[in-house]
Amino acid sequence: MEISSKENTRFFSNNTILPVDRSSFKSESSASREKQSCCGGIKIFLGALSFVYFAKALSGSYLKSTITQIERRFDIPSSLVGVIDGSFEIGNLLIIILVSYFGAKLHRPRIIGAGCLIMSAGTFLIAMPQFFMGRYRYERFPSTINSTVNISPCLQDKSQTPLTSLEKSQAKINAGCEKEAGSSMWIYVLLGNLLRGIGETPIQPLGITYIDDYAIEENAALYIGCVQTVAIIGPIFGFLLGSLCAKLYVDIGFVDLDSITITPKDVQWVGAWWLGYLIAGVISVLAGIPFWFLPKHLPKLESRKDSTTSSEQSKFIIEDNKNQHNPYQQQTKIAEMAKDFFPSLKSLFGNPVYILYLCASIIQFNSLIGMVTYKPKYIEQQYGQTSSKTNFVIGLINIPAVAFGIFSGGLVMKKFRIGVLGAAKLSLGSSFFGYLLLLSLFAMGCENSEVAGLTVSYHGTKQMTDYEQAMFSECNSGCSCSKNDWDPICGENGVTYISACLAGCQASNGSGKNTVFFNCSCVGTFESSQSSSAVVGPCQKGNECPKMFLYFLVISVITSYTLSVGGTPGYILLLRCIKPHLKSFALGIYTLAIRVLAGIPAPVYFGVAIDTTCLKWGSKRCGGRGACRLYDSSALRYVYLGLTLVLGMVSIFFSVAVLWVLRKRSSPPDETLSANGERGTCGTKSSKDNFVNSDCLIQSTYWPEKETRL
Helix, strand or coil: CHHHHHHHHHHHHHHHHHHHHHHHHHHHHHHHHHHHHHHHHHHHHHHHHHHHHHHHHHHHHHHHHCHHHHHHHCCCCHHHHHHHHHHHHHHHHHHHHHHHHHHHHCCHHHHHHHHHHHHHHHHHHHHCHHHHCCCCCCCCCHHHCCCCCCCCCCCCCHHHCCHHHCCHHHHHHHCCCCCCCCCCCHHHHHHHHHHHHHHHCCHHHHHHHHHHHHCCHHHHHHHHHHHHHHHHHHHHHHHHHHHHHHHCECCECCECHHHCCCCCCCCCCCECHHHHHHHHHHHHHHHHCHHHHCCCCCCCCHHHHCCCCCHHHHHHHHHHHHHHCCHHHHCCCHHHHHCCHHHHHHHHHCCHHHHHHHHHHHHHHHHHHHHHHCHHHHHHHHHCCCHHHHHHHHHHHHHHHHHHHHHHHHHHHHHCCCCHHHHHHHHHHHHHHHHHHHHHHHHCCCCCCCEECCCECCCCCECCCCHHHHCCCHHHCCCCCCCCCCCCEEECCCCEECCCCCCCCCEEECCHHHCEEECCHHHHHCCCCCCCCEEECCCCCCCCHHHHHHHHHHHHHHHHHHHHCCHHHHHHHHHHCCCHHHHHHHHHHHHHHHHHHHHCHHHHHHHHHHHCCEEEEEECCCCCEEEEEEECHHHHHHHHHHHHHHHHHHHHHHHHHHHHHHHHHCCCCCEEECCCCCEEECCCCCHHHHHHCCCEECCCCCCCCCCEEC
């Protein structure tokens, strides 16, 4: 009996164990399926978001590549081009707070999809002026146009002169000049760029926080780094597209290209700037399609739901999950969500790390936005390169360095499992060494081109007198020339002359691009001249300039890589120093501040500063100042690089303050009160564990009293 009872006991005990094993197996298989579903969903979203980042980066970078083209096409100064460029940020400003705050509570993927459609509409609008304004007209002396009439550039008798080669602007004003059809068409470019800004608004705050909410915590940095890397690939194609379009004449398909007498090397050349916007608009439409089929929420892994490492962050995430399945919460009205707006805003601005990092970012982005916006112009004017070659070099050499730097930052964060304090150090170090390298670019510039009457006198000495008075000399005193014309020719003495008339040329041979001028009295009086002939177009820069351009490219690539390494650590620092339920809102405020205080003003005051270095302004057909034709190379270098460097150094001081606050608040003696009511020590000695398990971060309603572990 005892034996049989023992066997019965063993039998029943075995029966009771078996169901437990099966449920455990089911639980493991269910968790495995949940993990696959979650990972698959977040990767699909990651791919779609990456394509959107590519599309918006392509159109944005293409705009940068067409800055000089737009300036010449609409005959406007750099400061006004800066306003057009800043209109993108104004569009962001209009709705960024609403989108970032309310968008986090609504269907984030569909809001991003709607933004893509708006962004594409704005891109198409930018290209529209080309189809409504007249054909592009450039300044050329009649003898250089394909014609059987051979007119002397230096006219002794004004009665021989066609009206178009005299003081054209004054003559037209006196005759009752009618306003040109395309004189104000740049407003459509401004409005289109503003619409692009409105459409781009939800992509960053909603997309990045969606990834951070549903990705495995230790993979979040890598995913964000991947998105930003793809976003940098967009500018590569954007600048390469700009290079291709800059080679094509602006009115390609509308005029006979054989009748065009200027080349891409000419300062008056305008490429097919509008063509790239049509291509970018189509890409933006395609990028928005997947988001209409993505879910509002993704399933969260149990490891994130039940994580004990992230006291307050886990609490907020669990609460949000519970609320997502509450029918009452799904019917929450906008007014009820808005009641927490000002408390949330107060909580953000009460966080010292967030405020200091925000200030550092604002000043640094002033530096970077101004530098990137006018980099093509700087290369063209400083090193005498064409727009096509400039865009090609930036897209193929400079932008990949930025992409590699951003990806390297995310990879380093994951490989070494760097915590928040380490991220702050990495961000600071990249900025410091990047701007240190920027100093060397001051020594890598070219001298001014020798332009008679502007940078040198007609006798070969350095020009020191008033520019307008110096345009005229004894050698061209018998000619009826206009000081407003810009039709440069290159004398055989290597000096550029503003026009054939101001060079004192008496005869010409040939037509179009092959025109040759003879008996140029000013060329013959130059102290190093052996001949008095000249050809169409400006002379090339000095022999040392190509070498300097090569040095500039090398240092520029290294500087771009160094500065971009701190991009991903900066994002992680921003996301980890705030309460989890405020991440979207905080990113929105961050983006808003960057747009308002950096994106809008930086291109404008950089443009105003660059305009002060102009030596020769063009003239509009109906009077008034047009686009700049020639810059003082030395002054342009000091203004452009000087502004960039000064702003960058100021941002470093704020970054040091961020690191100091983080060190102070995360020192080992500090004790923190965790969300479960237990006290613990927040130290920096285990930064690897902090990244995966708990980052001791600086955010609470009462900053001095406690810290929140995320």
